[in-house]
Amino acid sequence: MKSKDWGIEPRWEWEKFKKVIVFVIDDSLSDNKSSVIGYISKLIDEFKIPINVIDGNSEQADDLRFIKEIVSKSVENNRINYEKFEDELREFRKKGKLEYGIVILIDKEKYEFCSKPSQSNAIYGIGVDDGLVILRYTHREAVRHEFAHMLGLNRHHHPPKPECIMNYECSTYIFCIDCKNKVQKLWEEEIMEGKRIENRGQAEI
Numbered sequence: 001m002k003s004k005d006w007g008i009e010p011r012w013e014w015e016k017f018k019k020v021i022v023f024v025i026d027d028s029l030s031d032n033k034s035s036v037i038g039y040i041s042k043l044i045d046e047f048k049i050p051i052n053v054i055d056g057n058s059e060q061a062d063d064l065r066f067i068k069e070i071v072s073k074s075v076e077n078n079r080i081n082y083e084k085f086e087d088e089l090r091e092f093r094k095k096g097k098l099e100y101g102i103v104i105l106i107d108k109e110k111y112e113f114c115s116k117p118s119q120s121n122a123i124y125g126i127g128v129d130d131g132l133v134i135l136r137y138t139h140r141e142a143v144r145h146e147f148a149h150m151l152g153l154n155r156h157h158h159p160p161k162p163e164c165i166m167n168y169e170c171s172t173y174i175f176c177i178d179c180k181n182k183v184q185k186l187w188e189e190e191i192m193e194g195k196r197i198e199n200r201g202q203a204e205i
């Protein structure tokens with residue numbers, strides 16, 4: 001049902017799995033991982049979307065090898081081709097693996113993004129509504145911007161809206177009212193379900 005509003009097909013319905021899992025492929029980035037988990041949890045909480053944000057390296061360690069495999073297949077000369085990454089990821093998902101939303105932190109000293117004509121000129125990271133975010137930078141603005149792409153805000157503002165994080169240059173961490181409304185509409189079903197669960201929990205206390 002969500003794909004109707006989403007407008008892009010085919011789209012992987014990662015939201016059905018109610019999980020976003022954050023991985024680092026380099027142990028040196030473990031501290032950054034905690035802050036990324038914090039920023040994403042906060043964002044999801046702001047919108048009251050019932051999704052768990054999980055540390056992949058400790059809680060889903062078996063899947064880390066698949067992630068590493070996909071990274072190695074989609075990197076050439078230290079440049080990540082994220083379209084290739086998405087293709088490889090889709091193959092795993094068809095086999096019932098890595099079906100949840102995925103956030104991966106990569107070492108910015110080691111990797112850059114490909115500059116192919118079909119791929120936007122990504123520096124900080126990429127986020128796609130197919131359920132994938134790859135981050136080179138992990139400051140709050142970068143995390144919120146890319147994760148919002150994954151939630152379905154798939155375009156930047158034209159003309160630019162400097163007061164919104166969905167500008168290409170994200171100079172704020174705040175969403176404009178249009179972006180907020182769009183996320184709330186896309187995630188209406190989940191938000192309602194979350195409220196039902198919350199109310200039920202309270203009734204039992």
Ligand SMILES: [Zn+2]
Nearest residue numbers: 145149156168
């Ligand atoms: Zn963007």
Ligand SMILES: [Zn+2]
Nearest residue numbers: 164166176179
């Ligand atoms: Zn906006």
